[in-house]
Amino acid sequence: MSDGEVQLRVGTLYGVLDRLSADGLTVLDREEVRQGRLRRYYRLTDDGVAALDAEAERMAAGAGAAKRRIAEGRRAGTDAAPNSGAPPRPEPPTALGLAGGRA
Known part of the structure; x- marks a missing residue:
């Protein structure tokens, strides 16, 4: 989405997602297995959209x-x-x- 301008480490990304979820700004939307790995998809809540x-x-x-x-x-x-x-x-x-x- 950032054309390579933003690069996050996995630990950084999930730490941010955990904080956003704890603050009620994101919620887990769905999970699916791709190539043997669990992928999680998050979405912004109404409060998350307002904060953004x-x-x-x-x-x-x-x-x-x-x-x-x-x-x-x-x-x-x-x-x-x-x-x-x-x-x-x-x-x-x-x-x-x-x-x-x-x-």
Whole structure:
């Protein structure tokens, strides 16, 4: 689904699924045996869909804030005083004002 961009170890994946299920965000949908191995399929609950939507909105807002700060930094770099010899320093990353969230 991620075109190879996201790669999770089996232990990581099932640990996350266990936590999501414990939080009521996913439920086991079905199990089947394929090539002698048990496969489990999970689905999002209504609460899981709402949590995913809220997290996507939070991440989009953070990305938007980062893009605005990058654009401001580029504009500030063109506003350097003539003959100053150096562009203004951008603010440190901690000044982005992005809120943290749970993973």
